[in-house]
Amino acid sequence: MAALTGREWRLLRRPVGVPVPGDFDLATVEVPVPDPGQLLVRNVFVSVDPYMRGRMSDVPSYIAPYGLGEPMTGGAIGEVVASTVDGFDPGDLVLHMLGWREYAVLDAGQGVVLRPQEGVPASVYLGVLGMTGLTAYAGLLRTAAFQPGDRVFVSGAAGAVGSTVGQIARIRGASLVVGSAGSPEKVRLLREEFGFDAAFDYKKAPVAEQLAVAAPDGVDVYFDNVGGDHLQAALGALRLRGRIAVCGMISRYNDTSPAPGPDNLSRLIQTRGRIEGFLVGDHLDLRPEFLAEMGPRVASGELRYRETFTDGIASALDAFLGLLRGDNIGKMIVRL
Amino acid sequence: MAALTGREWRLLRRPVGVPVPGDFDLATVEVPVPDPGQLLVRNVFVSVDPYMRGRMSDVPSYIAPYGLGEPMTGGAIGEVVASTVDGFDPGDLVLHMLGWREYAVLDAGQGVVLRPQEGVPASVYLGVLGMTGLTAYAGLLRTAAFQPGDRVFVSGAAGAVGSTVGQIARIRGASLVVGSAGSPEKVRLLREEFGFDAAFDYKKAPVAEQLAVAAPDGVDVYFDNVGGDHLQAALGALRLRGRIAVCGMISRYNDTSPAPGPDNLSRLIQTRGRIEGFLVGDHLDLRPEFLAEMGPRVASGELRYRETFTDGIASALDAFLGLLRGDNIGKMIVRL
Numbered sequence: 001m002a003a004l005t006g007r008e009w010r011l012l013r014r015p016v017g018v019p020v021p022g023d024f025d026l027a028t029v030e031v032p033v034p035d036p037g038q039l040l041v042r043n044v045f046v047s048v049d050p051y052m053r054g055r056m057s058d059v060p061s062y063i064a065p066y067g068l069g070e071p072m073t074g075g076a077i078g079e080v081v082a083s084t085v086d087g088f089d090p091g092d093l094v095l096h097m098l099g100w101r102e103y104a105v106l107d108a109g110q111g112v113v114l115r116p117q118e119g120v121p122a123s124v125y126l127g128v129l130g131m132t133g134l135t136a137y138a139g140l141l142r143t144a145a146f147q148p149g150d151r152v153f154v155s156g157a158a159g160a161v162g163s164t165v166g167q168i169a170r171i172r173g174a175s176l177v178v179g180s181a182g183s184p185e186k187v188r189l190l191r192e193e194f195g196f197d198a199a200f201d202y203k204k205a206p207v208a209e210q211l212a213v214a215a216p217d218g219v220d221v222y223f224d225n226v227g228g229d230h231l232q233a234a235l236g237a238l239r240l241r242g243r244i245a246v247c248g249m250i251s252r253y254n255d256t257s258p259a260p261g262p263d264n265l266s267r268l269i270q271t272r273g274r275i276e277g278f279l280v281g282d283h284l285d286l287r288p289e290f291l292a293e294m295g296p297r298v299a300s301g302e303l304r305y306r307e308t309f310t311d312g313i314a315s316a317l318d319a320f321l322g323l324l325r326g327d328n329i330g331k332m333i334v335r336l
Numbered sequence: 337m338a339a340l341t342g343r344e345w346r347l348l349r350r351p352v353g354v355p356v357p358g359d360f361d362l363a364t365v366e367v368p369v370p371d372p373g374q375l376l377v378r379n380v381f382v383s384v385d386p387y388m389r390g391r392m393s394d395v396p397s398y399i400a401p402y403g404l405g406e407p408m409t410g411g412a413i414g415e416v417v418a419s420t421v422d423g424f425d426p427g428d429l430v431l432h433m434l435g436w437r438e439y440a441v442l443d444a445g446q447g448v449v450l451r452p453q454e455g456v457p458a459s460v461y462l463g464v465l466g467m468t469g470l471t472a473y474a475g476l477l478r479t480a481a482f483q484p485g486d487r488v489f490v491s492g493a494a495g496a497v498g499s500t501v502g503q504i505a506r507i508r509g510a511s512l513v514v515g516s517a518g519s520p521e522k523v524r525l526l527r528e529e530f531g532f533d534a535a536f537d538y539k540k541a542p543v544a545e546q547l548a549v550a551a552p553d554g555v556d557v558y559f560d561n562v563g564g565d566h567l568q569a570a571l572g573a574l575r576l577r578g579r580i581a582v583c584g585m586i587s588r589y590n591d592t593s594p595a596p597g598p599d600n601l602s603r604l605i606q607t608r609g610r611i612e613g614f615l616v617g618d619h620l621d622l623r624p625e626f627l628a629e630m631g632p633r634v635a636s637g638e639l640r641y642r643e644t645f646t647d648g649i650a651s652a653l654d655a656f657l658g659l660l661r662g663d664n665i666g667k668m669i670v671r672l
Contacts, residue, residue, distance in 0.1 A: 231601070246604050261597030263596050265585070266563065266588060268612065269615065275601070277606070
């Protein structure tokens with residue numbers, strides 16, 4: 001039998017600033033035969049996420065950098081091709097972390113069988129019902145300690161996390177949900193599809209000015225996906241005992257030198273406010289309640305989501321680079 | 337009977353940058369005769385505090401700005417001269433907020449009789465056993481959620497709040513207490529008198545470099561009195577789930593234009609860290625437990641304090657300006 005081959009994306013060198021194609025290599029490799037206790041999956045959906053930019057750099061962080069010359073990793077859904085593990089049968093879908101490749105050999109503990117809820121496509125478990133949705137849920141409800149009646153501002157609001165944050169805030173009784181995004185089309189979607197009360201295009205005018213119009217009485221919660229001007233504007237608009245949950249700072253990820261931070265941190269004293277960073281990995285205990293609350297809302301269409309697909313493993317790098325540019329609406333997913 | 341006169345400091349115009357004497361006026365006024373329900377006190381100790389700089393500017397804040405042409409206010413201890421109020425007798429000491437003047441007429445609800453603990457001078461109730469000490473206690477234990485074993489860094493550590501923070505941390509079981517101050521004399525005091533494990537002069541070398549030497553494994557808690565470089569250095573040194581309590585940012589108080597903030601706020605994501613501002617006025621419920629725990633330690637000499645006195649109401653402005661320059665060691669008090 002001819003050996004099975006598959007392609008995988010490897011990091012060749014650490015990007016400086018915006019990653020370029022020469023930083024990566026799409027290698028064709030022989031797929032190993034699974035040992036006893038392992039299973040072979042063919043990936044059908046591969047996730048690309050902003051946090052991966054951090055892993056391409058060799059700086060101390062919460063997660064090890066990608067190794068040079070090694071295949072990159074990330075969330076994925078594979079279909080079992082061959083298995084020697086009880087409970088994983090050919091045809092089963094498996095959620096796992098060996099993305100960025102066509103085929104993966106998993107130890108039994110590296111994957112969980114995915115049985116999508118009726119009416120919910122499998123890809124959604126990489127997005128609004130996956131780590132992405134849990135990120136929104138944990139960051140808003142636990143880190144930002146959202147309370148009904150809060151005025152909420154979300155940046156990167158047309159992205160997979162941001163659009164979910166805004167909707168959870170609305171469902172849980174926010175008195176105002178404001179989102180920012182980077183195009184008129186995204187702004188329209190925020191208002192018309194995701195139910196934001198107000199939305200603005202941060203490229204059109206200073207964030208602080210637009211936020212002052214959208215939230216004239218300030219904000220109790222700011223969910224930060226962006227950093228930079230957005231964080232400064234949110235600090236300026238922060239209400240008494242306001243809370244800022246820092247999920248990401250995508251505006252900074254490709255910086256080659258540090259950019260100055262907000263000049264108005266003393267607002268934290270005036271407001272007795274708080275800025276707190278979080279990682280979804282610290283909040284996996286919320287997953288059961290998250291799925292119990294949000295699963296039915298996704299199935300019923302109350303909690304909406306968008307997916308931006310690219311096709312074929314060769315498109316994964318473009319998908320990732322597009323994500324950093326903000327080309328996506330909702331979750332960016334590579335479909336194999 | 338000739339009318340009683342007294343002097344009081346008034347704000348004439350809002351300082352731009354560093355306050356100058358021409359911004360203020362020491363006026364001689366006729367002291368009103370107390371109405372029924374009021375008492376007349378002669379101030380014996382008047383507090384000057386960094387937060388007063390903020391009240392001299394007309395910017396939205398947690399506390400109303402001083403009115404132009406009006407006497408300024410602040411913590412003080414007065415001795416009752418005349419009283420029509422039960423429970424306030426001539427000779428009693430009274431803690432109140434009508435400082436910056438020689439005589440004050442108080443409504444009964446504006447003051448509380450002060451009965452110093454044996455062996456504790458009255459002035460201490462403006463400092464380590466007053467709002468100053470409570471600021472240290474609340475900020476460290478509640479806002480920064482100090483836990484035994486924490487590595488603690490305090491800026492402005494030779495000041496009234498900072499020196500108390502360091503000692504409370506040590507008493508409560510910190511594994512490391514590091515302080516920064518602005519002169520070799522202060523640094524020596526931190527080590528030899530206030531029991532800090534390590535201390536450095538922030539004027540001698542970059543804060544980040546000196547902090548890395550003093551706390552090579554990073555810090556769990558940073559108590560910020562200073563802002564600026566200190567905050568940036570603390571973020572750089574923050575350990576997993578580190579907490580920064582922002583009490584003040586004295587390095588910024590005289591800025592005429594905003595200075596850029598720390599460029600490393602994304603450390604909050606990596607560390608799941610927190611920056612939170614606080615005001616002692618929100619934590620007055622801690623006062624009984626604070627006094628019960630710290631009063632005996634002050635009386636026994638376990639909890640040390642320093643006071644820097646100036647004499648006479650005319651010296652109050654110099655005392656305040658000196659405080660902003662860092663001339664003081666411990667609590668700056670005007671003795672009348």
